Amino acid sequence: MEESSDTSGIYDPNNPISWEDHQPQSMEERVEERVECLRRKIKYYFMNPCEKYHARGRKPWKLMLQIVKIAIITIQLVSFGLSNQMVVTFKEENLMTFKHLFLKDYADGDMDTYAVYRQADVYDHIEYIILQYGLLHNNTVGNHEYEKNGTTYTPLLLCQEFYRNGSICSGTETVEIDAHMETECLEVYPVAPQLPRDMLQNFELHFKRLLSVKITFVVKAINLQTITFNNQGHSGRMKVDLETDVEINECKDWKVTGVSARKMYLIVIFDCIIGITCLTSFALCTRSVIKGILLMFEYIHHCKTHSGKNVPWSDKLEFVNGWYILIIVSDTLTIIGSILKIEIQSKVLTSYDVCSIFLGTGTMFVWIGVIRYMGYFKKYNCGRFHG
Template sequence: MSHRSGNKELQFISSFGMLVDVSESPSDENLENLCNRESSRHSHGSHRTTHSQGRQRSTHSYERQRPSFVRGSSFYTPHMEDTLRRKLKFHFMTPCQKWTTKRRFPWKMIIQLLKIVLVTGQLVWFGYDRSSHVNFLIKSTVSFKHLFLQGWDPAYETLPYPAPLGIFAVYTIDDFYLKLNHAWKMYNEVWPNSIGSFTPNAKNHTFPPMYLCKTFFRDGWVNPRNGSYSFHKKPVEECIALTKSDCEFWNNTTNSTEYSYDIKVYLQKINKTIDFDSLVKMEFKFSVRSVHLKNFDLGRNEAECFDFNITILLDNSAYSGQMPVTLDADANPFTCDEEDEINDTEDDISLTFIVYDIIVIIFSVTSTILCSRSLYRAQRLRSDTVMFFKKQRGIEMTLDDRMQFLNLWFIMIIINDIITVIGSIFKIVLALITVDLYEMCGLTLGTGSLLVWFGVLRYLNFFEKYNILIITMKRSFPDVLRYLICALIIYAGFTFCGWVVLGPYHVKFRTISAASECLFSLVNGDDMFVTFSVITGNDNVYIWYYSRAFLYIFISVFIYIILSLFIAVITNVYDIVKHYYQHGGFPETDLSKFINETDEDHTSPQFRIEDNGGCDLSRLFKCCCRRQNPDDPDEYSSLVKSRTTN
């Protein structure tokens, strides 16, 4: 018999094995009546063969007098509390402890470790393939620049900073026409002399023309003498086709057909002119085909076919007297026509990699299912725990305790699996269909590999030495985030100020992005002297003094103050975590106090006794074939079994 002080409700257990709820304390008369009914029931049961009618009347009489037996909504037996406590303790165990406790095989851990090997191997092979693909496109573009741009120098192919040469541009009208004439001539004559496997994109076996497109203002003129000008508001574009026959002529001296590639003469011949005052830009457009043979060093003979849509641009939009010259080659893949017999070995290798990608997809989907199941079970356990604390102990679980049931590692692994599956599908499509998905495939596979390696930290978290570092990052994240927001506000102010004031005079501040990158490099101590020395006193004396003050203040504030405080925030959290480890652990919460009310550890046999046989993969057959014994007790069984009459 148990009396609860919270709602003053009496709950006791009769010999029927039922809980009796009475709103007030029972009197002696009530207890005596209950005992008499118990004795009457046993007495009539012993004479049931000779007094059947009397037994029926007594039974009906008893049922009319029988009180209502209901389970209290807020009642938890000690066995139920211990069961919940063990569930919580098991939930927060490491995979090795779970194996020791209930022989639960750590499938998620094994799958994550195998995923690291599979995804990394997949990424390495794709990296070699994509590197070959991108290198071919880049080097082909460089080849086109050497072929079609007069005066192109290898020094222009180096990194943009520090630039060994200036901008590749034209400054005179004669040089402008020389660039156009050279491109026209090379397009018609360079193919037999080119080392690369390039050819014009001929259709119906006819040599395709190249197109000269001019973008200009109609009725535009400029008079620098008196500072007057007139322009139509909207520029227009005109294109003309240039064929080889347009420049041919008969040489009477040699009695042969020769070619004169002169754009200026040809434009006069068709009554066209170029007015540089109204000219916005001039473009040469043509198409070239090429075949890329790759992966010979890996024992695979593969080919890719491309259509390069080449555009040579002479940009006069700035009207500064400098007309930059650029070449852009847009590659479009198409299916190659293979005339030789199909290489069975190559097809077998391709099929092997497709099967490999399918295996990666299967492992990723399995990982997603297992992690989703763990998240769902954790939320169910959280709901049961919140209800227990509310009903049994009259307290609400804190947000920190509730968040203990939300495993962010599993969420990251699920996101990683989804990204990896998408990347693997892209890779399979690349192997089966001629389509340019290298960039999307690289982004997804690279991000997936990054996250799958991050997932290893979850298992390092089970070791104390590594756990200190991971907990430090976790606990310092809110403080670091708030600190970075404040630092970002100051950083944005310096970025916009440097872009506006120093941008016209400093190559590192020409754009907002460049200004931000320059300041971030200064925070890390990179290239400081060059940043100071780019602006000289010859440019503008006021800007020179301002640039010095600007850079000195920025470097002092961010390196000596903000960066030092940032390190101090993380160091302070690390010292706190280390102190807790050295002095008995972290302060206990309501959840941890409830779990630690028992001294049982993961070696306790009670865990395996209460195991209801979760259907994991290692016990699938046993789980499916097992039948639950209805006589086995559980947490919902009555505390006192009813007596059986023989």
């Protein structure tokens, strides 16, 4: 069947009707002409891109822009995900490295069963950790450095938490405990000449009241480490655990040359192109939303003037295209995410999680919007148009 090309009754935004040219002979004809013009404008506004193309040959620039945008921001998200995966892998491997460096006789997979049972073993493990901390430069194959606060090294903190007062006598089955907790700490500097055993001479563990022993230290490559000897159960088994609080800081002075540098600059340029594309999409969709709102006000004014009726909210909302709103939100999120990604790539910021949220949400919204636009709803199907 032939496709109809009748375009009668369609408002042409490039050739609007001029009242002066027609010069209607009566007020009734003038009103009828205005009503007809408004009807054509509304009919044209609610056409989908294919119908507008069939009616006036108007190319669907916004749709084509969205298809291009969905391709490039998907590539951007996948690229950032691979880069973020490298960071996650580095954190995991770094944690494993510290377990092998600071936990005595540790083997992979032992954390669930890694524990000590004798008081002498607790002291031996603490001494071992302090010794390994002082010998870190000579032992590790990684690039690790002690943290400095000005010109002074940040000390290792050896802290024990225990009940203020308490006595437990299994023979008489009596327990007397003051539940208030106290903390006692010892600072150990990495450049101290003393041996660990000498440092611990004046640091006695109160095993009868002991809740936990925590050894906390900061080491650059990336993270804050805490080794905990957990004795809260008082079961005779003190579980040992190593926790990490990772903090990635921006580089204060960095220089990269060669292929890696060129690749980094290309990625930054690609992110800039995505930002410009999303900004263009944002402007086009915002313009369309504004046009719809202005047309809504014109329709409301017409209804009040000629029929004296108020337009219900359901009819008003028909003039606000939800797809455009979704694309505007998507563009905003993607622009913010692209800026963060450029900052991360330039070693200025390290907000990987925040950037992932913006880019991931923006990509999801643009996929939803484009799929909806391209035919998941009836009014967006590109069928035949009859004027």
